[in-house]
Amino acid sequence: MHNPPDFVTLVIQHQVRPAMRTRYEDWLKAIAQACQRFPGHLGVNIIRPHGLTTAYVIVLRFDSHEHLTAWIESDDRKQMLTQAEPHLLAAEEIEIQTGLEYWFTPPITKPLHAKPFKQFLVTLSAIFPLTVVVPWALRPAVRWLPPLGWPVLNNFIVATIIVALMVYVVMPRYTRMVAGWLFR
Structure with a gap:
């Protein structure tokens, strides 16, 4: 068991095209499975959009910064991100946090603005x-x-x-x- 300060959390936010949600969900399952095969992976949580938002928030936990960096820089992740790009309205937003601070600081989702x-x-x-x-x-x-x-x-x-x-x-x-x- 690790001490909480050793945990590293990667918070990813994707703005998904409404018409692409089903395909994105399939992609999400695939990348979650790929991530689980990496050393130090401690779990993944997915917060799906609600109301009129299109934001998916993916929370990945690793046991160390080194293991998280290995996942972020992996060819597997880069290849899968290329596959996801057509489903997204904008580039992904990522944030890295240590310890348990993510659970006490919820992500700020930007409101959608119509032209x-x-x-x-x-x-x-x-x-x-x-x-x-x-x-x-x-x-x-x-x-x-x-x-x-x-x-x-x-x-x-x-x-x-x-x-x-x-x-x-x-x-x-x-x-x-x-x-x-x-x-x-």
């Missing part, structure tokens, strides 16, 4: 239909209660309904639906 033109298109495609449907749906109420037709009051009611629908109903579902394209 402004994609945000514009998604927002426009969600708001425009609402600007047509909501006023049309309110016409019976305006006929029944004429003060609802006053321009300022009517615009305020329409805006309130559209904003509420966008925040609570439309955008949470719509963003999940188009996430693969939006965050690519």
